[in-house]
Amino acid sequence: MPVKSSSSAHLHAHLAGDAQHAHFFENRSQKVLAWALCLTLSFAGVEVAAGFLSNSLALISDAGHMVTDAAALGLALLAQLIAKRPPSAKHSFGFGRAEALAAFVNGLAMLAVVAWIVFEATQRFAKPQAVQGGTVFVVAAIGLAINLLVAWVLSKDKESLNTRAALVHVMGDLLGSLAALAAGAVIYLTGWMQIDPLLSILVSLLILKSTLGVLRESYHFLMEGVPHQIDYLAVGADLAKVDGVLSVHDLHVWDMSPGQPALIGHLEIGDLRQWPQVLRAVKAMLLARHGIDHVTLQAEVAGMAAPHDAAPPH
Numbered sequence: 063m064p065v066k067s068s069s070s071a072h073l074h075a076h077l078a079g080d081a082q083h084a085h086f087f088e089n090r091s092q093k094v095l096a097w098a099l100c101l102t103l104s105f106a107g108v109e110v111a112a113g114f115l116s117n118s119l120a121l122i123s124d125a126g127h128m129v130t131d132a133a134a135l136g137l138a139l140l141a142q143l144i145a146k147r148p149p150s151a152k153h154s155f156g157f158g159r160a161e162a163l164a165a166f167v168n169g170l171a172m173l174a175v176v177a178w179i180v181f182e183a184t185q186r187f188a189k190p191q192a193v194q195g196g197t198v199f200v201v202a203a204i205g206l207a208i209n210l211l212v213a214w215v216l217s218k219d220k221e222s223l224n225t226r227a228a229l230v231h232v233m234g235d236l237l238g239s240l241a242a243l244a245a246g247a248v249i250y251l252t253g254w255m256q257i258d259p260l261l262s263i264l265v266s267l268l269i270l271k272s273t274l275g276v277l278r279e280s281y282h283f284l285m286e287g288v289p290h291q292i293d294y295l296a297v298g299a300d301l302a303k304v305d306g307v308l309s310v311h312d313l314h315v316w317d318m319s320p321g322q323p324a325l326i327g328h329l330e331i332g333d334l335r336q337w338p339q340v341l342r343a344v345k346a347m348l349l350a351r352h353g354i355d356h357v358t359l360q361a362e363v364a365g366m367a368a369p370h371d372a373a374p375p376h
Contacts, residue, residue, distance in 0.1 A: 092139055098212045098232070099135040105208045106132050112201040116194040119186055120245040123179045123262045124205055124238035140164070159319065162283040169277040172230070176266045176273070183259035183266075193258050195250030202242035209236040230272045241265045286316040289323045292352055297325070300351060306331050306340040308364065315354070324356035330364060337361045 106128040113122035209232055216229040241261035248257040288294045294315055301310045313327035325348060331340055341359065348354040 092143060094215055094218055095135055095139040098215045099132060099139060101208055101212050101215070102128060102132045102135060102232075105205060109201060109205050112197060116197040116201070117191055118193045118198040118242065118245065118249075118258055119179075119182055120238070120242040120258045120262050120265075121198045121201060122182075123265065124202065124235060124242045128205070128235055159284065161319075162280045165276055166280040166284060169230075169273050169280065172269065172273045173277075176270050179262050179266045183262045186259040187256065190255040193245070193249050193255055195246045195248070197246070198242055199246030199250060202239050202246055206236065206239035206243060209239050230269075230276050233272065237265045237268055283317055288315050289317050292323060292354070297348070297352055297354070300347060301327070301329065301344060304340060304343050304347060306333075306336045307344070308332060318356060322356065323352075323354045324358075325354050326358040328360045328362055330362045332364070334361060334363055 106125070109121065109125040109128050113125040213229065213232045213236055216232060241264065245258045245261050248254055282290075292315055294313075297315060298310050298313055301307060301313070307329050309330040311328050311330070313325070315323060315325045318324045329340070329344070331337060340361070344359065345357050348357055
């Protein structure tokens with residue numbers, strides 16, 4: 063029998079029969095984000111300067127993406143470091159939600175960048191400006207190579223929501239580099255300046271679609287929504303079918319950290335003496351059918367629940 067203790071470490075310990083989840087993903091390497099951050103920062107300054115010197119909105123847009131990418135990668139790296147901190151007396155669930163929070167902030171930042179690009183592009187349609195096509199082409203080609211390398215590095219960490227959010231930034235910048243490359247070639251060969259703002263708007267719309275997806279996913283997680291891979295109604299129905307369970311109520315399912323679903327609820331049973339057997343059956347069913355390992359359930363006998371608790375799962 064464990065010794066009673068008031069220490070935070072003891073309170074967060076997982077004993078025999080408890081869920082074996084971690085409050086963070088131990089196998090995530092910060093080296094992935096660190097390398098991506100270094101590569102992005104190494105070229106961001108060059109592209110910012112070249113964008114303004116060549117007067118290319120497409121290149122300026124790509125430069126803005128590179129700067130935003132650097133900030134996004136920095137936030138992602140910081141969030142992963144925070145997420146690996148163990149649970150404490152003030153944060154009993156740990157810091158796994160730091161990743162989703164950073165992803166949400168990154169998404170909002172990208173929305174602001176898209177809005178600025180579209181605004182500038184509309185202004186240039188009305189008043190076309192001269193652009194140095196050759197400079198744009200060369201710098202965009204180098205930027206494309208950098209972005210391809212960064213995207214490849216980030217793709218090695220597929221499980222982190224926050225890293226995927228940073229990858230959205232980089233993929234958007236990759237599209238920006240392609241647009242700037244095309245704009246530079248067209249302007250250099252034909253002198254058609256409108257291609258610059260036109261391609262900038264096209265890239266912005268593509269980036270917007272990916273950004274909204276990241277915002278929806280991170281918002282759903284932060285609001286403790288039911289994990290997308292879990293059918294809440296099916297979980298309630300399967301619980302009610304377990305031998306010895308009379309009814310299910312006050313049922314909640316959410317992700318403690320990305321990919322780590324948890325469940326709490328009340329089960330009404332006929333005889334409290336059957337609870338150990340019922341609990342074992344319930345835990346085995348939830349893990350096998352729904353992949354839920356972290357389970358906290360309260361047993362009640364008929365008439366024990368308060369009137370407002372007796373409603374079916376909502």
